[in-house]
Amino acid sequence: MQVPSEKKKAFIEWFLATHPPEQREVVWLLQYMSKRDQLLSRIHFIYEAHLTPRSIIISTEAAENRPFRFYKEHIVTTDVDKAFHDIRLNQDQELFVEFIFEDVRHSAEYAEVLEENPYLPDDYYLENTDYHAIEQFLQATSQENKRQSLRKRVNEALDQGDEKAFLKWSKLLNNHNKEHSE
Structure with missing residues (x-):
């Protein structure tokens, strides 16, 4: 299911208003993403984003020691500027984004934009x-x-x-x- 860009933009704005990230660079990145329809059409909000070829994980949880991570293939960075540079230069590539915040699994706002992770193995959650x-x-x-x-x-x-x-x-x-x- 393709989520309309307007809903994605509204979610990002809601997230910034209710769960503002501590790093101002993350705020700027999210604002940049929300203002570009071409980029928004290639963004997918999912769970377990680290399993995808190109993704961002943004966390506002206090216990999280890495509130921002950018994954590209097998490289991981916490440098927001590097992520911004890659996203700006590759707006035509799929980007998977995961937000981690208090009660994320119960958030109606996140559920509205959430898509299925196509890279998630069928048995990922089995023990x-x-x-x-x-x-x-x-x-x-x-x-x-x-x-x-x-x-x-x-x-x-x-x-x-x-x-x-x-x-x-x-x-x-x-x-x-x-x-x-x-």
Whole structure:
């Protein structure tokens, strides 16, 4: 979903009014960005911006020791002037921007301009316990599918009056139930 430049500009203005960055250079950079429609059309507000080829992370959190970071490929700088120079010279390139401020995940203003991060791996937010739970779910689903398949074959043998097939499938179903019951 492409967010209109007017909404992006309004968000930047809201951010500067409600969460002003301490570094005046960051304020100037944001003001510069908000006044250029061509640049705004190439800016995408996302989470986990550090995973993208070219991005800025701006934080107003007190605990943050690096309130400004500019990423380009595998280079990271906290120098706002270097970021400004790159942004000014490459206005036609995609730029991903992440804001970190108090209650950012609950901000309706940020949600209005937020886009999906195309560089975020599908399993980025999963933890080891999640993988374990997924594995258990898949095993349980597989066991239930096997049980249903065996029941179906038992019923088909009954419907056809095939005693030999009935005994075979019943035995397999009973063995399966014994192995997987707890």
